[in-house]
Amino acid sequence: MLVMNMVQALNTALREEMRRDPRVVVLGEDVGRRGGVFLVTEGLIDEFGEERVIDTPLTEMGIVGVAIGMAMYGLRPVAEIQFIDFVYEAFDQIVSNAAKIRYRTGGMYSVPLVIRGPCCGGVKGGMHHSQSPEAYFGHTAGLITVMPSGPYDAKGLLKSAIRAEDPVIFLEPKSIYRIIREEVPEDDYTVPLGEGKIVREGSDVTLVTWGAMVHLSLEAAKLAAEKHGWSVEVIDLRTIFPFDKDLVIESLEKTERLVIVHEAPKSFGPGAEISAYIAENAIELLRSPIARVTGFDTPFPLAHEKYYMPNIARIYMALRKVMEY
Amino acid sequence: MLVMNMVQALNTALREEMRRDPRVVVLGEDVGRRGGVFLVTEGLIDEFGEERVIDTPLTEMGIVGVAIGMAMYGLRPVAEIQFIDFVYEAFDQIVSNAAKIRYRTGGMYSVPLVIRGPCCGGVKGGMHHSQSPEAYFGHTAGLITVMPSGPYDAKGLLKSAIRAEDPVIFLEPKSIYRIIREEVPEDDYTVPLGEGKIVREGSDVTLVTWGAMVHLSLEAAKLAAEKHGWSVEVIDLRTIFPFDKDLVIESLEKTERLVIVHEAPKSFGPGAEISAYIAENAIELLRSPIARVTGFDTPFPLAHEKYYMPNIARIYMALRKVMEY
Amino acid sequence: MSGLGIDRALGFYRVIDEEGRVVGEEPDIPSATLIDMYTYMVRARILDEWLLKLQRMGKVAIHAPNRGQEAAAVGASMALRREDWLFPSYRELGALLVRGMSEEEILDRALYNADDPLKGSDFAIYGHRKYNTIPAPVPVGNQIPHAVGAAMAAKIMGHDTVVMTFFGDGATSRGDFHAGLNFAGVFKAPVVFVIQNNMWAISVPLSRQTKAPTLAIKGVAYGVPGIRVDGNDVVAVYRVAVEAVNRARSGEGPTLIEARTYRLGPHTTADDPSRYRSEEEVKKYEKYEPIRRFRRYLIDRGLLDEEKDKELWEKWGEHTRKAIERSLEKPPLPVEVILEDVYSEPPWNLREQLRELRESIRVMKELGLEVE
Amino acid sequence: MSGLGIDRALGFYRVIDEEGRVVGEEPDIPSATLIDMYTYMVRARILDEWLLKLQRMGKVAIHAPNRGQEAAAVGASMALRREDWLFPSYRELGALLVRGMSEEEILDRALYNADDPLKGSDFAIYGHRKYNTIPAPVPVGNQIPHAVGAAMAAKIMGHDTVVMTFFGDGATSRGDFHAGLNFAGVFKAPVVFVIQNNMWAISVPLSRQTKAPTLAIKGVAYGVPGIRVDGNDVVAVYRVAVEAVNRARSGEGPTLIEARTYRLGPHTTADDPSRYRSEEEVKKYEKYEPIRRFRRYLIDRGLLDEEKDKELWEKWGEHTRKAIERSLEKPPLPVEVILEDVYSEPPWNLREQLRELRESIRVMKELGLEVE
Numbered sequence A, B: 001m002l003v004m005n006m007v008q009a010l011n012t013a014l015r016e017e018m019r020r021d022p023r024v025v026v027l028g029e030d031v032g033r034r035g036g037v038f039l040v041t042e043g044l045i046d047e048f049g050e051e052r053v054i055d056t057p058l059t060e061m062g063i064v065g066v067a068i069g070m071a072m073y074g075l076r077p078v079a080e081i082q083f084i085d086f087v088y089e090a091f092d093q094i095v096s097n098a099a100k101i102r103y104r105t106g107g108m109y110s111v112p113l114v115i116r117g118p119c120c121g122g123v124k125g126g127m128h129h130s131q132s133p134e135a136y137f138g139h140t141a142g143l144i145t146v147m148p149s150g151p152y153d154a155k156g157l158l159k160s161a162i163r164a165e166d167p168v169i170f171l172e173p174k175s176i177y178r179i180i181r182e183e184v185p186e187d188d189y190t191v192p193l194g195e196g197k198i199v200r201e202g203s204d205v206t207l208v209t210w211g212a213m214v215h216l217s218l219e220a221a222k223l224a225a226e227k228h229g230w231s232v233e234v235i236d237l238r239t240i241f242p243f244d245k246d247l248v249i250e251s252l253e254k255t256e257r258l259v260i261v262h263e264a265p266k267s268f269g270p271g272a273e274i275s276a277y278i279a280e281n282a283i284e285l286l287r288s289p290i291a292r293v294t295g296f297d298t299p300f301p302l303a304h305e306k307y308y309m310p311n312i313a314r315i316y317m318a319l320r321k322v323m324e325y
Numbered sequence C, D: 001m002s003g004l005g006i007d008r009a010l011g012f013y014r015v016i017d018e019e020g021r022v023v024g025e026e027p028d029i030p031s032a033t034l035i036d037m038y039t040y041m042v043r044a045r046i047l048d049e050w051l052l053k054l055q056r057m058g059k060v061a062i063h064a065p066n067r068g069q070e071a072a073a074v075g076a077s078m079a080l081r082r083e084d085w086l087f088p089s090y091r092e093l094g095a096l097l098v099r100g101m102s103e104e105e106i107l108d109r110a111l112y113n114a115d116d117p118l119k120g121s122d123f124a125i126y127g128h129r130k131y132n133t134i135p136a137p138v139p140v141g142n143q144i145p146h147a148v149g150a151a152m153a154a155k156i157m158g159h160d161t162v163v164m165t166f167f168g169d170g171a172t173s174r175g176d177f178h179a180g181l182n183f184a185g186v187f188k189a190p191v192v193f194v195i196q197n198n199m200w201a202i203s204v205p206l207s208r209q210t211k212a213p214t215l216a217i218k219g220v221a222y223g224v225p226g227i228r229v230d231g232n233d234v235v236a237v238y239r240v241a242v243e244a245v246n247r248a249r250s251g252e253g254p255t256l257i258e259a260r261t262y263r264l265g266p267h268t269t270a271d272d273p274s275r276y277r278s279e280e281e282v283k284k285y286e287k288y289e290p291i292r293r294f295r296r297y298l299i300d301r302g303l304l305d306e307e308k309d310k311e312l313w314e315k316w317g318e319h320t321r322k323a324i325e326r327s328l329e330k331p332p333l334p335v336e337v338i339l340e341d342v343y344s345e346p347p348w349n350l351r352e353q354l355r356e357l358r359e360s361i362r363v364m365k366e367l368g369l370e371v372e
């Protein structure tokens, strides 16, 4: 098995899927010779040529709109948004079309499209290179929204996304593109969409999170264990919608306490749904409030991003709140 | 006092504000001679001329993008989106600019802009003439999102929106444009942003809702009272974000039960935030799950919309769930 | 300069004038094709009028009248092969018929009865996979990049499919138009863009939509040849479309056709055009109405006479009435369709919501509430 | 045809060639203005090089080098009056200086220290209300409709303000460009669009951006006159911009200027251009570099000599170094700024979150966690 970082794992997934299935094409700004600004598509143009690795004009609306037409016709496009913060020009095409074409056509047409791009903060990217927009997509019926937290999942989830019959928004936390290295099997494997994963077992409190926050949450869990002996179960949701509600509920049956950690702003954020789902369907399990640790309700700042994003202190505060309730 | 419907109330608010403040201009598709497809801007072009009542080319991105520049320069534009379902082409301009310009410029520039348009279902409008997108806006820091449920509030809230120093998304439930008539003062009054209103007092369960669902919820409350003697307190939130959390909490202190009703799809929907806020800050008040009655997680259908939208049966089911828990 | 194709983009190509007289050379189109064109236009007109009536009767949610624009829809779409793909807008009944949809199929859709292939998802949109005709998105212009993407895909897959898309003058202002045309130019996509320039976008006249001298000239901004044609002259539209389809099929790339026409009716059944345009203007354009003028041409050429014409109208009138009867008799869609086709497989949230829907129907009955 | 202005949109207007020789008639621009132009370009170059160094030193988050593009930014913005509004992009240091920003103000911003007027909100953007120069949105092209809206507002309010906006060749593909140009054309907005066509959008060459023969010709699609100019010839850019600003101010509407230039450096400090373009290409364009050629012209005209030139570079080099020293010494922004300026007044959620932020700082200390 090779040890890879997430960029390499994603690159491998694309390469393998493009070899396996001639319908898979990649398109976006700078995905060709440049290999993408983070090099996720590096080298693909050499192997698959300009017809399947397509440098596009600078319009996200065009990239997604055209990719939708490609998918309807029979290709399996993977559209790169250079930074996911720029996806909003394509929002109409995503919400009004990618998400709705199957429904609109009574199931006659589908849009097997992956829209992928780097998301989230932690690299001093400022307000337009740091966003976590998963709540917008989670609220859009017809989409599947995914965010891996490491190389192994990244490869397996991207393969599932490419093979899915429905549009998938694939968010890649850029702050961990290169710093987490893992063994990644060279053979073909997939990680199923819709399944979360317990990344640390625990019995006192369930911490639900995803993306780069998984690693921070694990650190906070360790700290809580060391300092107070609290046993924190950390769930990496992986698929943000439809999320693995059973895994969360099973965990809560044991822990009876819930903390949700995400980078996106708090209000109307992705954590709200997880909280509301539990408050609607399993409130009897809870013995304390559901705490959220999130980005603040502001644009993502360049200055002091470590204070803006969830950090260990803030996660610790939330754990303390639910444990000492 | 005159008795008016909501269209007339909105028209009056625009007219009065345009008379009061020469900086107020109206722009959008068909807002001039046509008076808007629902006649909300009827007659304004006759009084204020083509310079202040501006028929635009067919691009929501352009309407909002240009209106932002107008607002930065010193006007108070009111941009009409013909149906709010078409706002998504403007999403980049709204999320990346209207909402962020104050922050981006360290407070040097602001965007006193109102984006208004008909929303929501109930008129057999199908998937692109029926949507309730308030969650997208609620999740966008920098915006204020409003939805009135009747003529009086419509006039007062629109005036507040026009006078606000921040961008306001003003959603008008088109199914009640003409069917609800109320006394509307002829003088200048405003309804403050951020304040909800108890529209029916009760002691057993708090029902939080807004827009056209207020009226349906009142019917359901009546039914519940008649059938079971349950006393349902109905709160019309009016401002969806920042919502009147104090009013909700005060009500829950009395009722200890919460039902949220909205037309928007459920998952990651606006009700999730209200639920999550309570589960985080006032869970001890609750004696039963927080129930949500919402649009289903699908595009808005043309067929059978009465079953898609919350209806009395579904609200009743939720009340029963929390009362019989 | 001619490399930019500016002359044709500023011109106004016509073959048959408003009196039915040939301008320039006689069209070398087989008589049967000419009669087909006429027949499709007649069928479209009959159906259009019925949809208006059905809307007034409350059977159809909304209808966007085609009156006056039949030539553009029929002429352009007749240039396609069956395997080609069409992305229409919402005002091309004629094109749907050309593609092979029957009146009944269109009516099942308009009435969203149990046979509606789109399962009641939206109003005023039509199409079917078996005719490679894609139901339009209602947001104006959304289909333009889809058409380009489909054309690019066909090229990548080595098919010789050509893709055509229709849209209105208003749609040229949308970002989708800009993105679609630009991609088509850059990637030489085998796609034909047909603007139905009917002079109005609801109440917004062309002069408020753009200051460009024509819409066809917009192709210059994308390296896409533009051709302006009399959109009420079915033969002119057909010829230009054949040329564009051939260009596309032979790998020479996209063409932008501006079919200059006029919407004689209201924007939709919900519109009141007297608010924004004069009766005189409409009267003026009535004289360019495409069916009458083409009929005159066919009669002058001896391909049709008053008698045959009357029979044609009667035949398709009867055909359409019968289709309506059948469509009206069909049962409504089952309620549960509203939860179908969101994903290839319903995830847990939709399964939960299906239970909620079923329960709500039971409770409605229990409460004695009106069921639709 | 000349009504469409096609000749100038396809042309390539220049006054001074790459050897510093006058092409056509001698510019009738006051000597002091010419020296100002040169000085701004020199200052921009010095600052640009320092920002690169500061980025490498880890003091500046990212920098988009201006090298090779100074003439377009300086020449165009010098056509504005102080009361006019400028919406720059992220590659116009020269224009910021022309507008009156000092090196120190720009550096405070780049270093986001306590004096940063944008309070650390984003990187690589500059501007200040007191100079009517609006900090750019990072999403490419977003500012284009803002500029048009501001120009429309000025017109509505009866001001004779002209608005100018800069953007790149890549930006012409965005919906914002389409919407902005179209509105400007329809409403005759007093706005001047300046495309810095530097031939690349990161790694995407112009030929992949559009198949239009030039970018200026895109104006035809909007009824906006387009002018193509040698963007490395500061005098040519200035003259064309003066003409456009005058047109705008006198109510004749917008102009689209394509300043054809070349980005000699990487896209940003995060880019590696060797992946997508050859050294030879860059070398070829080095010879069109705008400062050297303008210097040669000024020396030939006797407005400058080697000695004075050296002094100029030294003076502004020293000026800039001092500004850097001062900027680097300033304290960082207080942490709480991250919660400011979201609304005119913070609503309850931000007040709650401010408490959370303060508490988190306390807890960090309590836990002995590293504080930034």
Ligand SMILES: Cc1ncc(C[n+]2csc(CCOP(=O)(O)OP(=O)(O)O)c2C)c(N)n1
Residues within 6 Å of the ligand: B029, B058, B060, B082, B083, B086, C091, C138, C139, C140, C167, C168, C169, C170, C171, C172, C196, C198, C200, C201, C202, C263, C267
């Ligand atoms: C994005 C969007 N905005 C607004 C509308 C509402 N609307 C429906 S049709 C129409 C005018 C379209 O004009 P045009 O493109 O010229 O087509 P026509 O109706 O004249 O055939 C408008 C504004 C819409 N459907 N989509």
Ligand SMILES: Cc1ncc(C[n+]2csc(CCOP(=O)(O)OP(=O)(O)O)c2C)c(N)n1
Residues within 6 Å of the ligand: A029, A058, A060, A082, A083, A086, D091, D138, D139, D140, D167, D168, D169, D170, D171, D172, D196, D198, D200, D201, D202, D263, D267
């Ligand atoms: C909407 C959007 N998409 C992508 C990017 C990432 N990006 C930053 S600059 C750039 C290229 C811009 O090219 P151009 O407009 O020619 O300006 P230049 O950098 O050459 O000055 C890209 C793709 C962005 N900032 N905004």
Ligand SMILES: [Mg+2]
Residues within 6 Å of the ligand: C168, C169, C170, C196, C197, C198, C199, C200, C201, C202
């Ligand atoms: Mg039209």
Ligand SMILES: [Mg+2]
Residues within 6 Å of the ligand: D168, D169, D170, D196, D197, D198, D199, D200, D201, D202
């Ligand atoms: Mg460029």
